[in-house]
Amino acid sequence: xxxxxxxxxxxxxxRGQHVxxxxxxxxxxxSVSWYQQVLGQGPQFIFxxxxxxxxxxxxxxxxxxxxQFPNYSSELNVNALLLGDSALYLCASSPDRGTEAFFxxxxxxxxx
Amino acid sequence: AQKVTQAQTEISVVEKEDVTLDCVYETRDTTYYLFxxxxxxxxxxxxxxxxxxxxxxNEISGRYSWNFQKSTSxxxxxxxxSQVVDSAVYFCALSFYGGATNKLIFGTGTLLAVQP
Numbered sequence: 001x002x003x004x005x006x007x008x009x010x011x012x013x014x015r016g017q018h019v020x021x022x023x024x025x026x027x028x029x030x031s032v033s034w035y036q037q038v039l040g041q042g043p044q045f046i047f048x049x050x051x052x053x054x055x056x057x058x059x060x061x062x063x064x065x066x067x068q069f070p071n072y073s074s075e076l077n078v079n080a081l082l083l084g085d086s087a088l089y090l091c092a093s094s095p096d097r098g099t100e101a102f103f104x105x106x107x108x109x110x111x112x
Numbered sequence: 113a114q115k116v117t118q119a120q121t122e123i124s125v126v127e128k129e130d131v132t133l134d135c136v137y138e139t140r141d142t143t144y145y146l147f148x149x150x151x152x153x154x155x156x157x158x159x160x161x162x163x164x165x166x167x168x169x170n171e172i173s174g175r176y177s178w179n180f181q182k183s184t185s186x187x188x189x190x191x192x193x194s195q196v197v198d199s200a201v202y203f204c205a206l207s208f209y210g211g212a213t214n215k216l217i218f219g220t221g222t223l224l225a226v227q228p
Contacts, residue, residue, distance in 0.1 A: 031214065042116075042203055042218030043157070056215050088155055094214055100147065101216060103157035 002027070004093050004104035012110045013081050021076045021107045025093030031055075032074040033101060034066055035090040043090055049074055078109075086111045114139045116206050118219035125194055126227050133189045133222045135204030141165075146180065146187045147205040147216065157203070163187065194226045 005024045013019050025032050031050040035043035048056040049068035063079045072093075078085055088108050092101035115138040125131045137146065148160040161171065163180050171178050175192045191198055201223050205216040 033215070035216075040220075042205075042220050043216070045215045045217070048215060058215070090155075090157065092157075092216075099214060100159050100162045101214065102159060103149075105154060105156040108155070 004091055004102055006089075006091050006104040006107050008107060009105065010108045010110075012112060015081055015083060015111055017081050018077065018079050019081060019109060021078075021089050021091075021109070023074045023076070023091030023093075023104060025072050025074070025091075026095075026102055029093035029095050029102075030072055031094040031096065032068055032072065033092045033094070034074070034076045035092065036060070037088040037090060037106070039087070046076070081111045083111050085109065114141075114206055114208075114217050116204050116217055116219035118202075118204055118222050120222045121220070122223045122225070124225045124227065127196060128193050130190060130192050131194050131224065131226075133191075133202050133204075133224065135187045135189065135219060137185050137187065137204070137206050139206060141208060145207045145214075147207070148178065148187075148189050149203045149205060149218075151201040151203060151221070153200075160189075191224075194224075196226050196228050199224060199226045 007022045033048040034046040037043040045058040047066040052068045066076045068074045088106045090106045092103045094101045117136045144165045146163045149157040151157050168180050177190045179188045201221045203218050203221045205218045207214050207216050
């Protein structure tokens, strides 16, 4: 079975632009979470979706939004990009709540 | 508040040495999960282990072992006979039990460098 897949793998954007990151969970997994990992730090929780509903939101501004589709894939959108949004964005899928999360390889976003 | 502390920023060992990575956590919940993940240079977080707070039995998996002690709020990870392929950043993480979300709270990670 394929693992969690994320696209694109790398992205360079200019300040003020908008970006959409995509994630396909492991087949059969209904929960998708997004994390931001700044260089030298641990991942920080952004969102969790379960069965297409938002189940959790971290301490991120409203410029960050996400959604989950009927096939359980997910998109993370970030508007009005700032230099500080440069990070590795990780997607994780879980079969259910309260279970271990399996991570994709991430999208490395650079804002210039 | 929930918090995970990994006080060791970097550890360097020579191949075949044993190494222990420390993890101390804080939570007011009586039931919770603890995790260890490995992050090689490729960036993907690789799941290693999950422990429930009500199961303090230590676990061994090959060269890996985990020591969970609720009394000291610690969940330490030992690699026996380390190998160069063990070089990575290791993260300890905490999540709630039975909640609507399985949000993970990560420590800042420990960079392990195993020299040949």
